[in-house]
Amino acid sequence: MTRVLLSIDEDESRAKSQAETVLDLLETDDLSVDLLHVFEENPEGATAQQMGSIRRAKEILEEAGVDVTVQGEGGDPAQQIVAHADDIDADAICISGRKRSPTGKVVFGSVTQDVILNTERSVLVCSPNEEM
Numbered sequence: 001m002t003r004v005l006l007s008i009d010e011d012e013s014r015a016k017s018q019a020e021t022v023l024d025l026l027e028t029d030d031l032s033v034d035l036l037h038v039f040e041e042n043p044e045g046a047t048a049q050q051m052g053s054i055r056r057a058k059e060i061l062e063e064a065g066v067d068v069t070v071q072g073e074g075g076d077p078a079q080q081i082v083a084h085a086d087d088i089d090a091d092a093i094c095i096s097g098r099k100r101s102p103t104g105k106v107v108f109g110s111v112t113q114d115v116i117l118n119t120e121r122s123v124l125v126c127s128p129n130e131e132m
Contacts, residue, residue: 001031002027002030002032003031004034004091004093005081005088006019006022006034007038007095010051010052015053017127018057018126021094021126022124025124029065033066035048035057036073037054037073038074038075038077038081049070081111082115085121090121091122092123093115093122093124094124095111095115095123
């Protein structure tokens with residue numbers, strides 16, 4: 001069985017793109033997907049299951065017959081993504097990049113870049129679809 005970790009943020013377009021990309025590239029009859037959202041701050045105590053982006057990705061994957069689990073973590077996104085992938089022994093990590101200038105990446109950092117540099121696992125970087 002192929003196990004993929006999808007790191008999902010709050011953007012439904014990016015979540016949809018990630019789910020569809022994984023379905024396009026991998027055989028669904030031998031696929032398990034873990035959806036992960038990392039809360040940097042969560043004063044309201046929200047859960048990952050309450051997020052529209054998680055629900056949308058889960059819906060797309062389950063309609064294709066994929067086994068899906070949902071998990072929420074708190075902390076530094078890049079560190080939590082890599083740690084969670086290690087914990088579940090994921091075959092690959094799928095993350096959606098954001099369009100940022102090189103200066104923006106230096107000032108604000110890049111979760112995508114940090115994940116790529118800090119894991120031995122394959123990382124698939126998706127671009128968001130323009131349509132919902």
